[in-house]
Amino acid sequence: MSNPTNLLYAESHEWVRVEGEEAVLGITDHAQHALGDITYVELPAVGDSLAAGQEMGVVESVKAASDLYSPVAGEVIAVNETLNDTPELVNQSPYDQGWMVRVKLAAQPAGLLSAADYEKLCQE
Amino acid sequence: MSETRETPLASWHRDHGAKMAPFAGWDMPIQYEGILAEHNHTRNAASVFDICHMGQFMLEGGGAAEKLARAVTHNLATLKEGKCRYGFLLNEKGGVLDDLIIYRLGADRFFLVVNAACAEGDFAALSARVPGMVTDISPRMGKVDLQGPASIDVLEKLLGQNFHDLGYFCFRECEFRGRPLRVSRTGYTGELGYELYPPRDMTEELWIALLEDERVKPAGLGARDTLRLECGLALYGHELDTEHTPAEAGMDGMLTSTAPYVGHEYARSIKSQVLVAMKLEGRRTVRSGDSVTLPGEAAVIGKVTSGSFAPSLGYAVALAYVDKEYADRDTFALTAGRSSLIAGKTELPFYKNGTARIKF
Structure with missing residues (x-):
């Protein structure tokens, strides 16, 4: 799966889709593939305030666990609650049905990578 | 640290997209299509696992039964030919050096299957306790586990014989394409299944033949671990170690041997x-x-x-x-x-x- 070019990417393997003053966050195809079968996702609560780079949750697979970091600053306005019972959506559809968090941006995203630069990072 | 070893199926695994990782000094397949899919396939149909890393010993000679009974916890007095039994090799303090299955091939002839990580130490301990009778046959043997409810049909079709009369923890000497194949109704998944012991140079041929049956898929050590844990089966280095006795691991019920085996004074005690x-x-x-x-x-x-x-x-x-x-x-x-x-x-x-x- 190639990384969509309309998204921004963090070095910690989260993606960001900016929609006006809001942004949707998830983890990349590279990240879900490296983790393997995802069995549990812990997300922040609606109303939580996140700083860019702040830890915001946990993703667990059968063999590994990985912290989630918010690539942007903002307030959580929605989380993907379907991941509570069907975390495998992150494996199956990391950029769409496996989305994780929607935030109201406190600042424009900064320091993130383009799809091309992120792909380079993954190949290193 | 010596170099990582490879099973006879290593190239097959790589050619079929396995994620490989070191385990007990061996480069082993952790998963192919995914741990969950492989886990579920084993519970619902049948999977093959490459278990060639495990150690295999022969122990035989005059008085072997009596001497082996003093070396391990297995009750050999009630172990009949054609049956195998699970048990432990203990240290003097009752700590577990390894868990192993012993197959009785004859009155004074036994086949032992031990953990890869413990094989060297087991060989040394057994050679000291039963001198001159132990041979490490691992270099010339393979091991493939066929596990899952469909495994009996797969095996009967492949070997052209009935396995409905082979009971749990029983084994039989069979033939596969003219060469010997030991088959035991044992496993590490909680499902109906068999452990197959071909000559090492025939392992790949057997593996491929098993996979020709459309009900069979390969499964890696990742699924093996989730399958065994769901059934509460102990894993050496985790539930079993030299710091704990079999009783502490909840296994005192299987310590029925009355022989004065090494560690017997402590094996049933909870320290x-x-x-x-x-x-x-x-x-x-x-x-x-x-x-x-x-x-x-x-x-x-x-x-x-x-x-x-x-x-x-x-x-x-x-x-x-x-x-x-x-x-x-x-x-x-x-x-x-x-x-x-x-x-x-x-x-x-x-x-x-x-x-x-x-x-x-």
Whole structure:
């Protein structure tokens, strides 16, 4: 799966889709593939305030666990609650049905990578 | 550290997209299409596992039965030819050096299957306890596990013989394409299944022949671990180690040997800790090495030995050694990273619908 070019990417393997003053966050195809079968996702609560780079949750697979970091600053306005019972959506559809968090941006995203630069990072 | 070793199936695994990782000094397949898919396929159909890394010994000679009975916990007095039995090799203090299966091939002829990580130490211990009778045949043997409810049909079709009359923990000497193949009705998944012992140079041919049956898929060590944990089967280095006796691991019921085997004075005693099975409240899991406390208290009273999301159950489970004075508590707190998860004591096996002991 190639990384969509309309998204921004963090070095910690989260993606960001900016929609006006809001942004949707998830983890990349590279990240879900490296983790393997995802069995549990812990997300922040609606109303939580996140700083860019702040830890915001946990993703667990059968063999590994990985912290989630918010690539942007903002307030959580929605989380993907379907991941509570069907975390495998992150494996199956990391950029769409496996989305994780929607935030109201406190600042424009900064320091993130383009799809091309992120792909380079993954190949290193 | 010596170089990582490869099984005769290593190139096959790489050619078929396996994720490989070192395990007990061997480069082993962890998964092919994915741990959950392989786990579920084993519970529902049949899977083959490359288990060529495990050690295989022959032990034979005049008086072998009597001498071996003093070396291991297995009750050889009641072990008939054609049957195999699970048990332990202990140190003088009753600590577990390894868990192993012993096959009785004859009055004074035995076949032993031991863990890869322990094989060298086992060979040394057995050679000291039963001098001049042990041979390490691992270099010329392979091992393929065929596991899952469909395994009996797959095996009958492949070998052209009936296996409905082969009972649990029984074995038979068979032939595959003109060469010897030992088949035992044993396994490590909780499902009906067989462990197959071909000559090492025939392992790949057997593996490919098994996979020609469309009901069979390859499964890696990742699924093997979730399958065994759901059934509460111990893994050496986790639930079993030299610090704990078989009784502490909850296995005193199988210590029926009356022979004065090494460690017998301590094997049935609970010195400090007891293995406790725990069910967590949700999908979030703990891992080997995480701490056990009582809810709301800080004092560490134990350590998780294995923990995982249990795919066939939909929640996480764990095994943990808990200080004996707390082992009868109903509820524990387990640390997972910075959070603390509540776990309730439960009985083994976690997963109760396994087909391993099915009677025909």
